[in-house]
Amino acid sequence: MFKRISKYWWCQILGWGANAFLFLFFGFFFYQIDAAQVQYILSYCLLGILITHGFRAVIVKYKWIEKPFENVAIYFFFGILVCSIVDSFLLACISHFVLGQPDGDFKDSWMRAFFSQTIFMALWAVIYFLWHYVEESRNSQVGQLKLEATVRTLELKTIKSQLNPHFIFNALNSIRALVDENPRRARTAITELSNILRNSMQADKAETVSLENELSIVKDYLALENIRFEERLKVQYDIDPETLELPVPPLMLQTLVENAIKHGISREVNGGLILIGSHVHDMRHEITIRNTGQIVEDLNGNGFGLASTRQRLGILFGKRASFEIYNLDNAMVEAKVQMPIL
Structure with missing residues (x-):
């Protein structure tokens, strides 16, 4: 009563x-x-x-x-x-x-x-x-918070829906080069692609995923690219184990690695090195991707991959996160992402 x-x-x-x-x-x-x-x-x-x-x-x-x-x-x-x-x-x-x-x-x-x-x-x-x-x-x-959350969700879904076709297109190009030349290796590449797609579909269901999950997608992607570049592509990892459980935007790391290969390694006659690092500095999660090559034009706003990275970081973390890409020296380019530790 x-x-x-x-x-x-x-x-x-x-x-x-x-x-x-x-x-x-x-x-x-x-x-x-x-x-x-x-x-x-x-x-x-x-x-x-x-x-x-x-x-x-x-x-x-x-x-x-x-x-x-x-x-x-x-x-x-x-x-x-x-x-x-x-x-x-x-x-x-x-x-x-x-x-x-x-x-x-x-x-x-x-x-x-x-x-x-x-x-x-x-x-x-x-x-x-x-x-x-x-x-x-x-x-x-x-x-207002519900509206902002709805808008943020829609923006993230829009960006992800654009990322997947963009990524699939590049991956299929890699496989197409192998179909006539080496069908056996092409079948291996298709297996790698299926692993990537399965992981990326699972990643689409969340705003963030663990770095460990994101690294598994990157490793599959690099295994696929290694079939195409062979000894021209060398990869090194410098990952602090304590950062493996930290949240990152889905497919962000894969997008930056893909950008490093497309604009760096593929343009070098002898190929080059990709170094992926993850550490914590001053209570901020810092991810770096270094690759052989040079930026010959301002990439700080051009290109879908870089723009989508900035958009997702801004939506998820606001001004607390940052992204920049620059020539580290005369031979290397570095892309750096800094995110707050939630």
């Missing part, structure tokens, strides 16, 4: 009930009130509930809370004034004509009740307004 009572009625009953209890408590222990005064206090409590409930009905009907603050202040001021006049008048009538307690003339009783009820009505109005203001603010923030 109690579960069916709304928060509003609980606040009304407990608020006015506590007010009446304090009057009764001090009355019994300090003023020795009689039965008539007890009835007056109970009437005061009941009238407070009824009149403020009517006040609330007006607020809800005319949607005062949704109006500009200047208008709300004026409406509440006159609402408090009207409620105080009505409440104090009824209390004075009950005191004089029902309970027979003429404490001075009727006008004096009414004015005393008016000043006290104005204070209580103003307090009720302030609490009511603040409650709804905080509630509306909280709901607005929750709604």
Whole structure:
């Protein structure tokens, strides 16, 4: 039964009930009130509930809370004034004509009740307004967060849906080169590709994956590329074991390695080296991909792979993450990703 009572009625009953209890408590222990005064206090409590409930009905009907603050202040001021006049008048009538307690003339009783009820009505109005203001603010923030999460999810799905065809296209090109030249090795390449696709499909279901999972995709991809480049492609890993469980965006590492091969290794007559590193520095997860080659033009915004990396890092981590690519020296290029440790 109690579960069916709304928060509003609980606040009304407990608020006015506590007010009446304090009057009764001090009355019994300090003023020795009689039965008539007890009835007056109970009437005061009941009238407070009824009149403020009517006040609330007006607020809800005319949607005062949704109006500009200047208008709300004026409406509440006159609402408090009207409620105080009505409440104090009824209390004075009950005191004089029902309970027979003429404490001075009727006008004096009414004015005393008016000043006290104005204070209580103003307090009720302030609490009511603040409650709804905080509630509306909280709901607005929750709604904004849900909207941002939805937008972020859609953006990530869009980027991933673009990444997969982009990656598959490049992988199929690698296999096509082997079909006539070496069918047996082509079959091996197809097996490697199936492993990559299976892992990438699983990665699409999450916003982040562990570095260990991402490395397994990269190793399959490099095994596939090694069939094409043979001894021209050398790979080294410098992975801190403690970073294997850290989260990274799905296919990010594979995209950067693919970029290193496409724009670095494939353009070198003798091939080159790819060095993949992962460490923690100053409470930030730092991933580096170094490859033989040189940047001959500004790549800090060009190319789908690099742009998608920046987009996903921005969506997931905001300004707390960074990505840059530059010539490390006269022979090597370095791509560096820094992410906060969650």
